[in-house]
Ligand SMILES: O=C(O)CCC(=O)C(=O)O
């Protein structure tokens with residue numbers, strides 16, 4: 001093709017169509033009364049239409065509710081039971097044994113949180129749960145430098161000294177959760193109308209803090225300022241939450257009504273966090289939730305908070321900004337953002 005022909009064709013080209021951006025088309029209705037249940041069986045389908053259909057459901061839930069249940073999530077009952085038994089054994093240890101692993105003694109939020117040691121809602125007096133937090137750790141010994149570059153959140157896990165099998169059971173669940181998180185990112189990418197692999201290079205060593213949580217039952221008159229976990233939004237992209245069969249978790253809808261996230265056997269709860277809300281310029285919703293255990297029996301849950309690599313700059317995702325919907329948030333680094341939120345959560349008990 002000669003230069004002239006090229007020029008001629010160029011002149012004749014129709015005007016480029018403006019793509020329909022999610023920023024302009026996403027319409028939110030967060031008056032939900034129920035949390036959708038989504039089957040992940042097509043997550044790895046070789047049929048792109050099947051993956052697209054699944055991503056569309058995830059998009060609806062992400063835009064309107066910020067919460068969803070997933071079934072066929074790939075984490076076996078056996079792996080879940082192992083982690084829950086480990087949690088049960090750990091929380092039954094004497095307080096002084098658990099306090100030896102006090103989260104305040106570590107540089108980056110690893111270890112044990114006592115009852116009232118955390119205050120998720122600044123209006124409250126402390127959360128009525130105990131916790132045990134871990135971050136990334138390989139199960140097999142790896143050269144230390146593989147974790148260099150975690151930036152703001154790096155730090156090794158702490159483990160109880162005399163609890164055989166505990167570390168293994170907890171890490172086995174953790175790694176199954178990481179696999180599920182990696183499965184979800186491409187679906188969220190499709191849901192956002194960006195290439196399916198948009199998040200791949202931003203989640204090579206994804207932030208993943210996991211907590212074992214124990215909620216004692218609260219009977220009689222419950223002070224609203226001291227509940228299982230105060231009203232809050234999560235900090236990362238999304239949370240993968242296992243909960244036992246004890247009802248406690250509630251999600252706030254746009255009418256100010258608390259909707260029960262009823263435990264459904266065989267499912268996990270996925271909820272979106274503030275990192276995703278920021279990154280998507282509020283196209284995805286980070287919905288407030290809390291837990292109050294009035295059941296009369298103990299409750300366990302295991303949230304795994306999934307973010308991007310800590311060094312990713314949260315520039316708004318291209319489909320989520322437009323002339324009419326300009327960026328709402330200043331660009332921050334994912335790790336610095338999560339760390340500042342965690343510091344605020346634990347500040348009251350330092
Ligand atoms: O225990 C639960 O059901 C919720 C826990 C939670 O919201 C959190 O740890 O951020």
Ligand SMILES: [Fe+2]
Nearest residue numbers: 232233234289
């Ligand atoms: Fe939460």
